[in-house]
Structures are given as structure tokens and as C-alpha cells.
Amino acid sequence: MRDQKNLFANIDWPLVGFYIGLILIGWINIYSAGLNQQHLFIFDTSQRYGMQMIWILTSFALAFMILLTDSKVFTTFAYPLYFIGTLVLIFVIFGGTEVGGSKSWLSLGILRIQPAEFTKITTALALAKYLSVLNLNVKETHNKILPVLLIIVPAIIIRLQKETGSALVYGSFLLVLYREGLSGNYLILGLGVVILFILTLIFGHLIMIGILFIIALILLFFIRKNRKNILSLVGLFLITATFVFTVNYAFEHFLEQHQKTRINVLLGKEYDPKGAGYNVTQSKIAIGSGGFIGKGFLKGTQTKFKFVPAQDTDFIFCTVGEEWGFLGSSILMALFVLMFIRILKVAERQRSPFARIYGYCVAAILFSHFAINIAMTIGLAPVIGIPLPFFSYGGSSLWAFTILLFIFIKQDSNRLQLI
Numbered sequence: 377m378r379d380q381k382n383l384f385a386n387i388d389w390p391l392v393g394f395y396i397g398l399i400l401i402g403w404i405n406i407y408s409a410g411l412n413q414q415h416l417f418i419f420d421t422s423q424r425y426g427m428q429m430i431w432i433l434t435s436f437a438l439a440f441m442i443l444l445t446d447s448k449v450f451t452t453f454a455y456p457l458y459f460i461g462t463l464v465l466i467f468v469i470f471g472g473t474e475v476g477g478s479k480s481w482l483s484l485g486i487l488r489i490q491p492a493e494f495t496k497i498t499t500a501l502a503l504a505k506y507l508s509v510l511n512l513n514v515k516e517t518h519n520k521i522l523p524v525l526l527i528i529v530p531a532i533i534i535r536l537q538k539e540t541g542s543a544l545v546y547g548s549f550l551l552v553l554y555r556e557g558l559s560g561n562y563l564i565l566g567l568g569v570v571i572l573f574i575l576t577l578i579f580g581h582l583i584m585i586g587i588l589f590i591i592a593l594i595l596l597f598f599i600r601k602n603r604k605n606i607l608s609l610v611g612l613f614l615i616t617a618t619f620v621f622t623v624n625y626a627f628e629h630f631l632e633q634h635q636k637t638r639i640n641v642l643l644g645k646e647y648d649p650k651g652a653g654y655n656v657t658q659s660k661i662a663i664g665s666g667g668f669i670g671k672g673f674l675k676g677t678q679t680k681f682k683f684v685p686a687q688d689t690d691f692i693f694c695t696v697g698e699e700w701g702f703l704g705s706s707i708l709m710a711l712f713v714l715m716f717i718r719i720l721k722v723a724e725r726q727r728s729p730f731a732r733i734y735g736y737c738v739a740a741i742l743f744s745h746f747a748i749n750i751a752m753t754i755g756l757a758p759v760i761g762i763p764l765p766f767f768s769y770g771g772s773s774l775w776a777f778t779i780l781l782f783i784f785i786k787q788d789s790n791r792l793q794l795i
Contacts, residue, residue: 384443386789388722394715395766395781399435399774401708402692403428403768405746408674409688409695410769418634424688424769431771435778450501450783451730458502458526461495465533468492476761480537492534492542493776500737500780502526503549506730507556523553538632541748541762547743552736571784572616576623578643584620588613612792638751655691656755663697663754670701688769690761693753694769712746712765723789731787738784742777 407418407425420426464482468491473481475488482489503526531546547566554563574586590615599605628635639754641653647735662678676698678684684694697705716739723735742765749764751757762775 384789386792387443387617388390388717388718388785388788389442391722391781391785392717394711395439395778398711398715398766399432400535402764403432404673405692405695405767406688407768408676408699408795409679409692411674411680427771428769430775432776434771435774438775438778439782442779442786443789445574445786447786450734450787451505454501454505455500458495458498461491461498462530462533463489463692464539465495465530469533469536471755478538478761480534480542483579487771489541490772492530492537492539493772494779495530496545496741497776497780498733499526499530499546499781500551500741502554504730504737507552507733520553520558531658534715539759539761540631541634542637542753544760545741545744545762548740549737551740552733555736556733562630569619573623574643575626576620577639578645581620581624585617587615588620635758635760640759642755642758645711654760656752659691659753660755662687662694666698666701666705670699670704671695673699675699679779686761690749690759690763690768691753692764693750697753709750712742716743716746725791726788727778727791728787731784731791735784738780741780 381739387481403418403425406428410424412423414424415426415770418425419429421430440499466479468482471482472479473483473488478494480490482491503523506522506526527546527549531543534546535543541596550558550563550566554560563621571583579587592609595609598604599609627639631639637646638653641656646653658678662676662684666676671677674680676695678698679687684691687694693705693708696708700708719735719739719742723732745762745765748757748760748762751766752759752762763770765777766774
């Protein structure tokens with residue numbers, strides 16, 4: 377039977393420590409990034425750093441409520457929550473509020489919520505429930521269809537909201553499927569598609585077709601005596617060549633103009649330092665100016681004079697780089713990496729397949745946000761507007777990340793429960 381003497385006895389406190397530490401460090405940097413000399417008090421709710429304190433306190437309340445909730449609730453209602461979340465996403469397309477060119481927000485009185493942040497949680501729950509079915513083997517074709525649909529459906533709806541960043545995060549669920557037995561060939565295939573897409577944008581489809589043709593001829597020389605392999609090579613060449621021809625069409629017709637410009641700037645095909653390239657240029661200047669140990673807390677000139685837009689949200693890492701330097705940035709990234717490692721370690725010790733799979737979903741979502749956000753701020757990825765977990769300013773993202781993590785912490789706290 378479950379020991380009721382101490383509700384918090386089996387909680388993984390290292391994970392809770394990482395959570396609180398990142399939130400508080402983020403709050404300090406939000407204060408520095410948005411400091412108003414007329415409102416120096418960090419608890420001043422007329423400023424963003426004051427409002428972040430509200431989001432932090434309410435997040436702590438959410439975490440506490442989740443720890444009080446029976447963990448079976450999340451398994452029992454995984455599918456209904458996914459269904460409701462998907463319906464809300466559809467509603468947002470027609471009845472949502474547009475912010476920054478993305479129609480992905482719901483206005484609820486004084487609150488403004490982004491449902492796309494929360495459907496990552498419902499997708500993780502639904503995916504964990506389906507994959508935890510006894511003897512389910514994702515290597516079998518018919519068992520791959522539903523998990524892929526569970527991932528793709530909300531991603532497509534979110535893309536229709538013009539929220540590309542959040543939609544891309546859903547690709548991280550493939551890592552969860554890989555852990556549960558999906559062939560690594562699918563990951564290699566996905567990586568190959570991305571590389572081929574980028575190379576085609578850089579060199580153009582005619583040059584890429586020529587390169588593929590030369591590679592095919594070289595391979596043909598080595599396998600010329602094997603008719604079966606020759607047919608496979610011809611088929612592969614035709615498929616890749618067809619894909620290359622469709623890249624330009626997809627690029628021109630499925631991306632918004634500002635997204636195309638940002639990608640072209642990233643790839644060096646356009647130079648627009650005062651337009652699409654402004655954010656990244658100023659971001660790199662801010663980070664680079666910090667040197668090894670940084671300029672010091674509240675002493676960042678790029679920060680103080682607001683050269684970097686969204687410096688307390690999507691570009692919060694710039695503040696760390698400028699004021700705390702390479703050393704501070706490295707420590708922050710190390711904290712995130714240690715947190716990810718801890719999540720995976722805790723996931724592997726689960727007795728429940730549901731809890732293990734959900735834990736991997738948590739790690740995948742948080743890591744994708746972390747990797748994309750930092751790559752964006754240092755110019756290795758296009759600007760797509762994605763928050764740094766537990767760090768960036770914002771109520772929706774902080775609430776969503778808190779719920780995501782503490783459902784897992786709750787699942788883990790029950791791992792020793794006798795059945």
C-alpha cells in the first residue's frame with residue numbers, strides 16, 4: 377500500500393532544484409534585460425520582471441497541485457486531454473488573437489494564453505499511453521501509424537496558426553519513438569532530408585541534381601555487377617531528384633515571406649543587417665561583447681540600450697552572454713544539460729512504461745527548446761521565436777513547462793508504490 381505519511385518523501389529533489397534554480401536565474405536576467413530606471417523594484421508588477429514574479433508564484437502553485445493529484449489521473453485522461461487540446465488548437469485558428477503575425481493566442485479576460493504550449497503536454501501524455509500498451513512493438517508498420525498521427529496532427533494545426541517554432545518541436549518526439557524501438561534509419565532519413573533541403577537552397581536544384589547524378593555514377597561503378605542494387609540505386613536517385621525539384625516550390629509556397637528572408641540571411645544568400653538579420657546581428661554583438669567573464673550584472677550596454685529586440689523573451693540568452701560572459705553562458709548550458717541527463721536517468725528507473733516514455737517526452741521537448749533557442753541567438757538557426765525553458769519571460773510557457781515537468785516528477789514519486 378502507498379505510504380501516506382509523507383507525500384513528498386519520494387520526490388526527486390535534484391530535478392526540483394534544477395527547476396527552481398533555472399527559474400530564479402532567469403528572473404534575475406529578465407530584471408536586467410528589462411530594467412526601467414523609474415521602476416527599480418524587482419517586484420513592481422507594472423514591469424515585466426514584476427509580472428514574471430506572478431508567473432513564478434502561480435507556477436509553484438501549479439506544481440504543488442500536481443504533486444497533490446493522483447498520478448493515475450494523467451494516464452486515465454491522457455486521450456481526452458489530447459482530444460480537448462486539439463479542439464482548442466482548431467478553435468484558435470478561427471477565434472484566436474493574432475500577436476506578432478501568429479494567430480496562436482487566446483484572450484481570457486486579462487490573461488493571454490498560448491494553447492500550443494500546453495498541447496505539447498497532452499501529446500506527450502497520449503503518446504506515452506499508446507506506447508505503453510503491453511507488448512506494443514513500434515517496429516511493426518501498423519503500430520507506427522497512430523503514434524505518428526498523434527504527433528503530426530497538432531503540429532500541422534499549429535503550423536496553420538503560423539507558429540512554426542512550436543510546430544518544429546513536435547519533431548523531437550521521434551527521439552522518443554527511437555527509444556521505444558523505432559529503427560534508427562528513420563532518424564538518418566530525417567537528417568538526410570534536412571541536409572538535402574538546406575544544400576538545395578544554397579546551391580540550387582540544378583547543381584544539386586548534378587551532384588546527385590555524379591554520386592550515383594560513382595556508386596554505380598562499384599555495384600555494376602549486382603542488378604538488384606543497381607535498381608535500388610536508380611530508384612533512390614529518382615526519389616532524391618524529385619525531392620530536390622520540390623524544395624523550391626515548398627520554400628516559396630509554404631513559408632511566410634519573413635521566414636524565407638530569415639533563412640536566406642542565415643544561409644548567406646541575402647544580407648539584411650537592418651531588417652531580417654538585425655536581431656541575430658545584435659544578438660551576436662551582445663554575446664561577443666561579454667568576453668570570458670562578462671561585463672557584470674546590470675552593466676550590459678547592448679542590454680541597457682535595448683539593441684536586441686525580445687531580449688527578455690526569445691533572446692534572453694543574449695543578456696547572459698553579455699553580462700556573465702562565456703563562463704556564465706557555459707555554466708547555464710551545463711545546468712540545462714545536467715537537468716536533461718537527470719530526467720533521462722529518472723526515466724530509466726521507472727517501473728511503469730507510461731512514466732518512462734513520458735519522461736523521455738519531457739526530455740525531448742525541453743531539449744529541443746533549449747537547442748533551437750540558443751542556436752537561434754548565436755546565428756546557427758533562423759529566428760523562429762521559441763522560448764528558453766524556465767528562463768524566458770512569459771506566463772504560458774512557464775506554466776506549460778512547469779506542468780510538463782511536474783507530471784513526470786509526480787509519476788516518479790509513485791514508482792515505489794506497491795500494486
